[in-house]
Amino acid sequence: MAIRDRLSGNEAIATAMRQINPDVMGAFPITPSTEIPQYFSGYIANGKVDTVFVPVESEHGAMSTCIGASAAGARAVTATSSAGLAFMWELLYVAASMRLPITMAVVNRALTGPININCDHSDSMGARDSGWLQIYAETNQEAYDNFIQGVLISEECRLPIMICQDGFITSHGVSNIELIEDEKVKEFVGEYEPENYLLNAENPLAVGPYGISPYYMEVKRKQAQAMKDSMPVIMDVAKKFYDMTGRKYGFFEEYKMDDAEVAIVVIGSSAGTGKEAVDRLRAEGQKVGLIKLRVFRPFPRIPLAEAMCKVKAVAVMDRAESFSNSGGPLFNECRSSLYDLDNKPYCINYIYGLGGRDIQVEDFYEIYKDLFVIYENDDPGDVYRYMGVRDSRFL
């Protein structure tokens, strides 16, 4: 029987880690992910897990330790946020190019400048080209479910994975959750049995070579292939997870999209607010829908474009700037994915929620209203927009 509980997103992730009982955890505190290693070290202190816990001197050390441990043949996990993820930067690329399955809980927080501890996606969006798989959660339940699936996806694909959730909003917000029994989780993730590893006494392994030009590009192409091949793996693991829990996951969730005329694409906890707006507008007879993207890496280009093509106008919501002067990262990939399709919708961008700026149901009303105007006037206007900036000159 599943276990009903009330947990914060951080405690939910720590619980998943306890159930998985990984070989090694590299840990360094940073708000708002700090509670994850904190809860976990409590499990160690009380004999609930026998993981080797490495309380390193920095996030650079945390990722280095996970890479060393994973290459050695261990199942390795860690957690971080914001500047911590940024400090890992060079090693994110190293982990991915070594094809090491490391599962990292990312509790999304704004990057410094100015320093801010609240949610946005600038940390993990900045790491989008590092070769890591990325899965995002709307709720505590999803963060927990994604983490358990993430271990398996990562090991199957031999790619590291970020399991992302929104800082404070879900990481610290306590809500109802349905936990899976410990034994079922253990059975689901199984044992990590790598083919090659440093501690194989019969067959030594050398990793991390100097890759000269005649070889470097093939390594990168194989990484790209692994990312491509991860698509069916993600769906297979989701199916297996559904069979165990009855909870269904895909690359994205379509919310009331079947007869929708306009839609919003959004990542993370704001999808919950957006769904409330959809419900209320639907009650007034407005045909609005929402797409919540769960998997950002690999980017589900074709199915996502097909889903967006069901409507006449789409607003893509970015909780991260890319300072490109042409919209946020999610917008650019969504818009690009539409290019080859007939009957493509208008596609505009809203940058929102930076540094924890609140977004409310009323804000979604405004966006849907804008989309209907675009649809009716047959004119997208400026596609690169902001939502929720106090200075009206910059909206």
Added chain:
Amino acid sequence: MAYDLKKELEKQDRLVGGHKLCAGCGAGITVRAVLRALEPGDKAVIGNSTSCLEVSTFMYPYTAYTESYIHTAFANGAATTAGVEAAYRALKKRGKVKENFKFINFGGDGGTYDIGLQSLSGAMERGHDMVYVCYDNEAYMNTGIQRSSSTPRFADATTSPVGSQSAGKPQNKKDLTEILAAHNIPYAAQTTFIGNFKDIHEKAKKAIYTEGPCFLNVLSPCPRGWRYDAKELPNICRAAVETCVWPLYEVEEGEWHLTYEPRKKLPVEEFLKMQGRFAHMFNPGNEWMIEEAQAYVDKQWEKLLAKCK
């Protein structure tokens, strides 16, 4: 059993020929000497911070090591090897690894004194059962002889060049071995290649077979950066020791011991004159440089003697 170089050299090398290090380079000698101290049946995982050593010994698809080997980046050799050691403890406990392994990370002075110091300090403080070996050639040689915090005062390096307004590097060399000793680790030592390699062999053996985090600092000359003929390598190492520029000592459980005391301490010129990087110190009018270099060596030597009493 008494140390016998001939016997030691009969062992299978764990860094084999075919690597791309320069003739007369100290790095390869350091690695071979340290790895010779492993008992023949014992296995090791070699870690390596980005360095000349790394790019010259593991250029895809060829590795020059007989052991498992990992390189990830410049600043994190200690944390990476610590991760391997943590995995070993985990997998051993869970019965997935049966054999005994030792963990040895090699880094240059740039990757150890400078960019990797935080990572090294963390790994030593946490008590991983590993050895960190710094092959100290006193500059960033892999990128082209830039000064590091290990470069001695007056050395002509490409980011501390000698010129009309410059006498070479303005600062003295950082005392890294002392910093490591201050971590109160079970074993820290300073060595180089002298005579029959007994000093480095015995220190490497202690470092590898002492439980807990251990540190070796090995003066490993670089013919390109120091500007000497390859064949002069042993003479330079000998001069570094006989002038007390590079004293040989060890710190065992907090006890400081000199492992070699020169019968007659030679003047510092004997070390400086063999190397192009110090050539300007011998120009007329630059006598003050040699005087100050000598005064610094004397002061450091007296401080060390006081600790070793």
